[in-house]
Amino acid sequence: MSFLSKLFGSNSDSKKNVPKQEIQLTDEEKGLIETSITELNAQLDSAVSDDEKADILNNLGIQNQKIGNNDEAIKNFEESLKIKEAFGPAFDGLTKLYNEKRKEAAFNKDDAQIQYWVKKTDDLLAQSKKIMRSR
Secondary structure: OOHHHHHHOOHHHHHHOOOOOOOOOOHHHHHHHHHHHHHHHHHHHHOOOHHHHHHHHHHHHHHHHHOOOHHHHHHHHHHHHHHOOOOOHHHHHHHHHHHHHHHHHHHOOOHHHHHHHHHHHHHHHHHHHHHHHHO
16 A cells, blocks of 8 residues: 555545435426326327437436436437437437446446447447537
8 A cells, every 4th residue: 555545545445435426306206207208208209300309309318317217218319319410418318328337337347238338438439520520
């Protein structure tokens, strides 16, 4: 152990003491979000333009992410990007969710899943470069 580690504590010790910050929703708030998701799904079925579909999918992703439906949120955001390649909520959401999934895989020591989520992140970065070049 180095002098500074002894003095200030090791980096891993400080990370252990940091509580994971999660927003706790009340049952009422969860119910409102679930109602919103149902309404957004109905709007998606009747959406005409690609822009409208992408916006609804982004909103669905955000709402699903709020209640912890991360797999569904990823699906929503990815579908939105297939329709409309643009920076915005889908990119932000996917970046955050992919990193979360990668961290979970690392915690579980699942090398295959770590590589899967790293590749998904790399693909997202490549897509962002493509969008930047097209401007």
